Amino acid sequence: MSRYRRIWVVYRKELVETLRDKRTLAAMILVPIVLYPVLMVIIVEALRAETGRRQAERYSIAVPTEEHRQWLTGVLKRAVADERGSAAAGPEFLSATLRADQVDIDVVDAARSLWDMVADQAVHAAVLCDPPPNPADPVDATNRIVQIIHCETNPRSEFVYGQLGAIMAQESDRIVRERVSRMPGGAANLTPILTNALSTSSPEQQFARILAMVVPFLLVIMTVTGALYPAIDLTAGERERGTLETLAVSPVPTAQIVAGKFGVIVTIAMFSTSLNLGSMTAMFHFSKLAQLAASPRSALESDGRHVEQIILGRGGQQYDSGSPQRENIERRRKLEEEGSKKAGFLTTAAPVVLLAMLPFAVLASGVMLATCCFARTFKEAQNYMMPVMLAFMIPSMIVSYMPTTRLEGLLLVIPVANIVVLIRDLFLGNHNAHAMGICLLSTCFYAAAAMSVAARVYGHEAVLFSDVGSYKTLLRRRFMKPRPAPSPAAALLGVALLFPVYFYWQSYLIDLEAGGARMRLVLAGSQVFVLALPVVLLCWYLKLGMRSTFSLRMPRSSALLAALLLGVSIVPVANLLRQIQYAWIPPVMDGFEAQAEPLLTGPFASVLVVLAVLPAICEELLFRGFLLSGLRQKLSGLSAAVVVGLIFGLFHLRVEQIPVHSLIGMLLALACYKSGSILPAMVVHLLNNALPLVATRVPSMSRVLGLDRFAADPSTPSFSFPTAAYLAVFLIGLVLIARRPRNST
């Protein structure tokens, strides 16, 4: 039976069993469908109740004299009248205003101070006006200072204070208007500038902007929550119920069981994500909040309309409104009309968002599955899940509070956070293929590492049976048995952990505005301390055979010859491939090369060591040594070479470089496992890096390698005689190296 059929059998059974569990169904379907509308209703009703209560409440304000009382009553009445005059923006339940009939204004006898009355909470606030107010003529020529005494810890006092502040500002405004209208020129002097703000975002985009603030974070949470229950149930749950033993004794490789279970977790997580996204979007769409938030002119509704009337020539004559302004208003109105005809946001952006969530769901499921595999009981698994959930929530929470974060630099490869920003960018319509590519590929890579760890841990006897030692035997050095090479899980996990560190180091290097020597030092540091040293230490810790892990053997002489042939021809051949690729997809030119320029200046020996010799040693030790020998434990030579190549490509930071660098990585892996030695790969790598460096110093070298032609026109494949010759040499090398595999075990 094929492995896919068996994975399918496991998948189908686990899915059926999971879906028969009412708890899962409730968490998956009921929560998203019912929760959001109910939450919405509760929030709206709570706000409404709060407002109603405030409206019904009576408030007391203390004033020192009868004049004060009359004046304040007048001010409150005028404020209410103004409020009715202008249509209030937004639904009434969101705004509460202090009405004159709600307020008791007490005149305090001289014996008690206003301060004491507020401090003792006998009244909600006190108002003291100086010079004393003139109720007969509120618009007299005197300027006054109004002191409002309030108690910050009393919410009602705070409400009165807030309202009074606004009402006083309105009153002041009214007085200014009145005074100016008595002057020559009249009220027209008051507003020398009116603004008319027009957004080029369609109503749909404005709606999406609101969603972009909350939805990515919620989606991450919901995906993780969706994966949580099946991840626990299919691992620790299975062990607790005593069925794991039966499954382990059936003739199915652990990796296939894990793959089937993993598929179910991803399915449930994605299903939960889709339902949540749909439900959230629908809720925003149909609730009043969405209309409020996405309405074309929200706060300045009345003012905006008024100004537009003026611009369109139906208002006052004193503004000289030209046709460009009118044109802009018409464009805006057209946009709004189109928006009302279009289908909802859900149908347009949601599929893309879901597609972007898939790698994340894979990562979350992989991490949870791997973690749950350590647990022996349901309860233990739940305990382990707490920190995992937090690890997913905290980064997404942090980036969702930083609305100006851009998807670049280190953020591209920080798991979880990159997806949150990516989804937000998708909502806002800021697509950047390069960033999205790195982001999704790195997520896939982490997911693969998590999955291989899950497969490794799942079948381990210490985890299978609680009485066979603890899982410390998996982690502690003294329990480790000497092995010739790392397990695929250890290899992938090791490289996955190094990936963000290396990425960070590289972006730091690019941002570093320093001289060539300093940059080279940093680069050499990344090669030695991030790539080579950790794996060598890991090798020691895991008691791996250094010789077999890193293929430290002398190759046969024909392999070395092949490596030389490949090495001298690889640069033109790779450039030909790049030209073919760029002819299809033009590369992004963003001055990356210019930033790396200082690296090349300085003593040639140091340039050569840092940019050619060190990478040839360190990168080979990591990729063709540690990673390849680990993957070879489970994969055939060719598949292992393909995976090593893809990961090698991913380490090269730039999306357009990934295809060619992946191919080079595959070639190097092929050279390593066919010859049984890492040396040919190192030779090819060294020549690949060194020859272009020589060309920067020796112009004739640049011509020989065709680098000048490539630099002049990188996106037209030029198939000239020298290229054909290089290709021939390359193929001879390839045949020579692939001729006879040497058993590397």
Next chain:
Amino acid sequence: MVNESVDRVMIEVIGLTKVFPAPDGGEKRAVDDLSFHVTPGEIYGLLGPNGAGKTTSLRMISGLITPTAGSVILAGHDVARERESAKRCLGYLTASTGLYQRLSPRELLRYFGELMGLDRRLVERRIALLIDWLDIGDFADLRCGGLSTGQKQRTNIARALMGDPPILVMDEPTLGLDVLTNRIVLDFIRAEGARGKAIILSTHYLDEAETLCHRFGLIHQGRLVGEGDLAALRAASGRTRLSEVFLSLCGHEQHVLQAAPELSASWRAAGPTKRSGA
């Protein structure tokens, strides 16, 4: 030159050893250089006190855990190297084996049949046969979660037989079962033995083993201390009943007899029993 008796060996255990890391940093030898073999139609009783290493041995034989040293060959397949082929020849049953709560016995049997890579029609035919033979029909389509212990164990037996394996490994299959279910399991073991299967049975119930098994292996502290049929064991120990043979070969007989007077003496020396609140 092929030796016929070697050719007929179904289960071959050679020098099986398992060393666990102990929590104190030392080592614990759970199974030490265990060797025996089982031929088709033979029921081999693996007997020993708690913690003797029976379960660990059976788990190594079934390929659930990896031996520190030694090898197991099931129907010609080395468990370490041809794990899947070896497991395909094996039916495994314990009393503590769980069932999938939210599947019915029929679905459960279908699942394991498909996992073994059996043809779909063959799966259905076998399910029908097993349901008939083990009298599962009444509850074949109910969820396993709601079945009684006896019904569960019958389903478990059916599950172990789904692949019609030539080898059965049973780790205390009757532990904690009522008389009726116990009887079903024993009948099943006897019938399978008669059908020519090689069976390893580990049990605490020596009477049960005495009537059922053809040959015995006694394990004590991870080592095989006695092996043979009942007559051979009787001859070696000079006892007639299996339980006596067992105690004698484990060297426990003397200890218990000697310990009893000592214990009662120290008991008395500790003073009269006081009851609190009396």
